[in-house]
Structures are given as structure tokens and as C-alpha cells.
Amino acid sequence: MGIGIVGCAGRMGKRLVTLGSETEGCHLSGGTVRPGSEASGRDIGELAGVSRLGVPAGESAAELFRASDVVIDFTTPEAASENAQLAAEHTTALVVGTTGLADKQKSDLEEAGRKVPVVYAPNMSLGVNLLSLMVERVAAALDEDFDIEVLEMHHRHKVDAPSGTALALGEAAARGRGIDLEPHAQRVRDGHTGPRKRGDIGFATLRGGDVVGEHSVIFATTGERLEFAHKSGDRDIFARGAIKAALWTKGKGAGFYSMRDVLGL
Known part of the structure; x- marks a missing residue:
């Protein structure tokens, strides 16, 4: 599956890039950074401290959703709402591990879940x-x-x-x-x-x-x-859970899912 990472230059984004590049059945389709960031245009593998992956960091979330089968978001509540709309628009699955979402922002994810698979969990371990x-x-x-x-x-x-x-x-x-x-x-x-x-x-x-x-x-x-x-003990448990959730969305119908669904609990 082509997995896109929102905020690929952030602390969690870098771990997602690193672990995603090592995970069987996954290839990294892209990553985004804030507009004007010095990381823009740089290879996402180099940003994460691994070898070059041939994938430059971009600034357009819309382009990331168009290029991906599923997008992982560990950024901000505001971005989660915007990305939910993009996921529905481009029929791209979405995995959100961002915390601090208000009721309206959760509702935006649920609304997107009417059209595409959306996995939301404040903790993915x-x-x-x-x-x-x-x-x-x-x-x-x-x-x-x-x-x-x-x-x-x-x-x-x-x-x-x-x-x-x-x-x-x-x-x-x-x-x-x-x-x-x-x-x-x-x-x-x-x-x-x-x-x-x-x-x-x-x-x-x-x-x-x-x-x-x-x-x-x-x-x-x-x-x-x-x-x-x-x-x-470390943030990798959240990144691994998010990647597992992203791969789980393959072939799934539209819905608003949790990690309990992903883990069969």
C-alpha cells in the first residue's frame, strides 16, 4: 500500500517514515511539511535519518492524498479536520492518532468515515x-x-x-x-x-x-x-500501531473504526 505521512519532519512523522520504510507490504508515497519549512523538497528518508527513499517532502496535503492509498496523521486537531475532508474528497483511507480533538473535529472524522475507511485512536499501542x-x-x-x-x-x-x-x-x-x-x-x-x-x-x-x-x-x-x-517506553509503539492500522484499511469498506477493530478486540 502507498502510505503518506502528514508532518513527515516532525518527531512522530520521522518515526513513521523510518518504520514504514522497513515494513513489508508498505511503500511511502509521500510526506508533507508546513508551507515555507526548510524541510520542503528534501528527501523524507534523509529527514528521518535513514537512507534516501527518492520521495521529496511536499507542502500540498491534497497532492499527498491523491498519491496515497492511505494517509497517517499525527499532527494537530485542526489538521485532522482538514485531512478528513481531503480523505473523503480523494477516496483515500485515513489513520488519525492526533489527540486533543474537540467534538466537532471528531464529527468531521466520522463524516469522512461515511465515504472512506477512517481509523481514529488517541493511542495506537x-x-x-x-x-x-x-x-x-x-x-x-x-x-x-x-x-x-x-x-x-x-x-x-x-x-x-x-x-x-x-x-x-x-x-x-x-x-x-x-x-x-x-x-x-x-x-x-x-x-x-x-x-x-x-x-x-x-x-x-x-x-x-x-x-x-x-x-x-x-x-x-x-x-x-x-x-x-x-x-x-518509546514512541515506536504508536508508530507501529498506526502503520498496522494503515495496512489494515486495505479492502475495508467506509467506516469510522478504532484500534479495537484493527486488533480484533
């Missing part, structure tokens, strides 16, 4: 998706006597909080409980907050150093506590 499944099942098995708290830590440069993965884990817990997350999400605690509200799902955010990503979900009640955790 196998371990996190297994964790999400476990959290949903445990939440379904335990009643509101068990308080649910989601704790996450990331590097100092991360711009959104709570992380997309933390919110996805909260949504998994809410699905297990048969409730909507938003009315029950407690994202901030400061000052005299009073006792914890029964049935809420709490979030705590830590930032510092170069932590790739750590997530824990805690089920706590009187006298006992269950903790489920996942720690990411």
Missing part, C-alpha cells in the same frame, strides 16, 4: 487498547461503591490535558458503567472541594521530563483497591 478493554469490563462488573480515578503523566512539552488516552480510558470506564463520561468527569480539584461525588470518574495530570506516556486506572473502595497501568 496494543497494550493501551487491551487496557481500555479491561477497564470497560471491570467497570461493568463493579458498582459505584468503587470510585474510578485515571492518572496520567507525559513529557513537559505535551500541550493537551488530560491526555487523549486518559480521556479514552475514562470513556471506557463510562461505557462499562452505562453512563456518559462528560457529566461525570471530574478533571480539576483545587481548594475546599468537599467529599467526592459518588459515581464520578476523576482525572489527574502530571507533566515533566521526557516521559513518553504513563496511564493508570484505579478502582478504589473501602478496604481494597484495583490498579491497572500501562507505561510506554
Whole structure:
């Protein structure tokens, strides 16, 4: 499959180029950079620190979609919306791992999924998706006597909080409980907050150093506590998951898919 990489000169983009160039059944059809970037026109393999691939970095997302079977996007929420429209227009599959999407931006992805395969996941690692499944099942098995708290830590440069993965884990817990997350999400605690509200799902955010990503979900009640955790050692787990998702879209019909679909969970 011809795989295009949006933001191929970025941190995740470079890893996607490197791993994509090594993956059987995949060839890199192109990559884009910001207009006016000094990386424009340079070989995407050289940008990634591997050998020349004979593919220059371009500035036109539309051209990338025309040249590709599937495009992978780990850039910004705004770009995800624009790329969803391009995917539908050029009948190109789309894989989005960008976090921090607003409801309207997710709706844009869902709308594109009416015409092409769209895989969206705030975290594309196998371990996190297994964790999400476990959290949903445990939440379904335990009643509101068990308080649910989601704790996450990331590097100092991360711009959104709570992380997309933390919110996805909260949504998994809410699905297990048969409730909507938003009315029950407690994202901030400061000052005299009073006792914890029964049935809420709490979030705590830590930032510092170069932590790739750590997530824990805690089920706590009187006298006992269950903790489920996942720690990411490097970003390659996300890149590998995205490439796996991209290859999975081959032959798939239009739809709005998740990594659970890709992994058969």
C-alpha cells in the first residue's frame, strides 16, 4: 500500500517514515511539511535519518492524498479536520492518532468515515487498547461503591490535558458503567472541594521530563483497591500501531473504526 505521512519532519512523522520504510507490504508515497519549512523538497528518508527513499517532502496535503492509498496523521486537531475532508474528497483511507480533538473535529472524522475507511485512536499501542478493554469490563462488573480515578503523566512539552488516552480510558470506564463520561468527569480539584461525588470518574495530570506516556486506572473502595497501568517506553509503539492500522484499511469498506477493530478486540 502507498502510505503518506502528514508532518513527515516532525518527531512522530520521522518515526513513521523510518518504520514504514522497513515494513513489508508498505511503500511511502509521500510526506508533507508546513508551507515555507526548510524541510520542503528534501528527501523524507534523509529527514528521518535513514537512507534516501527518492520521495521529496511536499507542502500540498491534497497532492499527498491523491498519491496515497492511505494517509497517517499525527499532527494537530485542526489538521485532522482538514485531512478528513481531503480523505473523503480523494477516496483515500485515513489513520488519525492526533489527540486533543474537540467534538466537532471528531464529527468531521466520522463524516469522512461515511465515504472512506477512517481509523481514529488517541493511542495506537496494543497494550493501551487491551487496557481500555479491561477497564470497560471491570467497570461493568463493579458498582459505584468503587470510585474510578485515571492518572496520567507525559513529557513537559505535551500541550493537551488530560491526555487523549486518559480521556479514552475514562470513556471506557463510562461505557462499562452505562453512563456518559462528560457529566461525570471530574478533571480539576483545587481548594475546599468537599467529599467526592459518588459515581464520578476523576482525572489527574502530571507533566515533566521526557516521559513518553504513563496511564493508570484505579478502582478504589473501602478496604481494597484495583490498579491497572500501562507505561510506554518509546514512541515506536504508536508508530507501529498506526502503520498496522494503515495496512489494515486495505479492502475495508467506509467506516469510522478504532484500534479495537484493527486488533480484533
